[in-house]
Amino acid sequence: MxxxxxxxxxxxxxxxxxxxxxxxxxxxxxxxxxxxxxxxxxxxxxxxxxxxxxxxxxxxxxxxxxxxxxxxxxxxxxxxxxxxxxxxxxxxxxxxxxxxxxxxxxxxxxxxxxxxxxxxxxxxxxxxxxxxxxxxxxxxxxxxxxxxxxxxxxxxxxxxxxxxxxxxxxxxxxxxxxxxxxxxEPHAKVLSRLDRWQKYLDSRQEIMIKDQEICFESAEGTEVIIAYYKDGCTEEERKTAVAHLNVKGNSSIWSTEDLSGSEKAPILHFTHDFLKKDPESDKSYRKKFERFTSGRSLIFSGKIEYKTIERKDGSKLKSSTECR
Structure with missing residues (x-):
């Protein structure tokens, strides 16, 4: 024993x-x-x-x-x-x-x-x-x-x-x-590699923290949409397009239905508090988004900007300009 x-x-x-x-x-x-x-x-x-x-x-x-x-x-x-x-x-x-x-x-x-x-x-x-x-x-x-x-x-x-x-x-x-x-083994080599990874993760976390301090607000939250991309669609197919998502060119479509010849992909949809023209005119805006997605995968669909117009009689009128 x-x-x-x-x-x-x-x-x-x-x-x-x-x-x-x-x-x-x-x-x-x-x-x-x-x-x-x-x-x-x-x-x-x-x-x-x-x-x-x-x-x-x-x-x-x-x-x-x-x-x-x-x-x-x-x-x-x-x-x-x-x-x-x-x-x-x-x-x-x-x-x-x-x-x-x-x-x-x-x-x-x-x-x-x-x-x-x-x-x-x-x-x-x-x-x-x-x-x-x-x-x-x-x-x-x-x-x-x-x-x-x-x-x-x-x-x-x-x-x-x-x-x-x-x-x-x-x-x-x-x-x-x-x-x-x-x-x-050799454990010293493994530890060195882990240390490099940790430094990389720490740097990414620092970037995320800084971005959070200056982040844009999303009033309506986010959602993941399973969509289908097709190049060359009919008018009937265009009726199935994902809401508020514009694609350059009249022949392409992101659809909510699995159309014949389409390609399936997930889309992350979120609202933003800046105008479509802002990232197009200021590269710093776009870089913030390209930290987690490639530029070709990023589509700005714009938002509705509400303005208040004052009439000559002193009354106020709310109007809106839709940016796409």
Whole structure:
């Protein structure tokens, strides 16, 4: 029987509380994920009776590239730690995606470190691994917080002893070793490329923020229209044209119907608070739009500008000039 213990906690994510779930990837609870794995056992039996083992060789890796070294203060917050567990009689290994949980009970100095499981997947046993540390250990699993921890031969233990917590695989020394391993090599080259991408994204975000400060208002909102473009249309087909959308030339049309010989494409329609002549006379207007679409894909259909005319008798008359 192995001495070290790996604590796997399923109690937090068996069901997902959408109100408090901040994970960007795992939006479905473990029970729902487990159904897709195709195991004969049900979720509860697998976690409480199949997964706990007195001796198993597991592989632990840390896919994150943004990381920080572990500390002794009991405040380590590590996300996305992968645990590979071999399955007897299967051509696949089980991979659990977890977050590190660290807790120090009152009046104690011992750190209770476990892995909160949030994701399941299967990989072929022939798949090569990189940046993984293999560990021979016992596996304790917790299905529900009130039930406690299951091991292979013992019943659930709600409060493992200090001696058992001291045997946790997740020591500071182990976390330091894990922090030096990367799942892609050469990792320095990967980090450099990620850094370049981050700088690019930061620059784009800065542009977006500046544009928001001087943006044009859209009083009527936006909509996506599935339209059909045809070059050369009949008068009958012209009756199906998308409202307020003018195309240069009398023979072309953007239609709301799938006309014979037409080409399907989505159109983003939004209102604007400037006149059609403005982007035509001032290139800075058009450049603002060309940041997210090519010039040939941009069609200004104009808007209706309302004006108030004062009569000689002092009364006022509202008129409108339609710009196309």
């Amino acid at each position: 192995a001495e070290d213990i790996l604590y796997l906690d399923f109690s937090s994510n068996s069901e997902i509380n959408e109100e408090f779930n901040y994970d960007k990837i795992y939006k479905v609870g473990l029970r729902e994920q487990f159904k897709k794995l195709g195991f004969h056992e049900d979720y509860d039996s697998f976690v409480s009776h199949v997964l706990p083992q007195d001796e198993s060789i597991v592989g632990i890796s840390y896919p994150n590239f943004e990381r920080h070294p572990p500390t002794e203060d009991g405040k380590n917050k590590w996300f996305n730690i992968a645990v590979r567990i071999p399955l007897d009689g299967s051509k696949n290994n089980l991979v659990l995606m977890c977050d590190l949980d660290e807790y120090t009970p009152k009046n104690k100095t011992i750190k209770q470190r476990s892995l909160k499981v949030k994701g399941f997947t299967l990989i072929d046993k022939s798949t090569e691994t990189c940046g993984e540390i293999e560990v021979s250990c016992r596996i304790f699993a917790r299905l529900d917080f009130n039930d406690g921890w299951y091991s292979e031969y013992d019943g659930p233990t709600k409060f493992p002893s200090d001696d058992q917590w001291n045997k946790s695989v997740l020591t500071i020394e182990f976390l330091k070793r894990l922090n030096e391993q990367y799942v892609a």
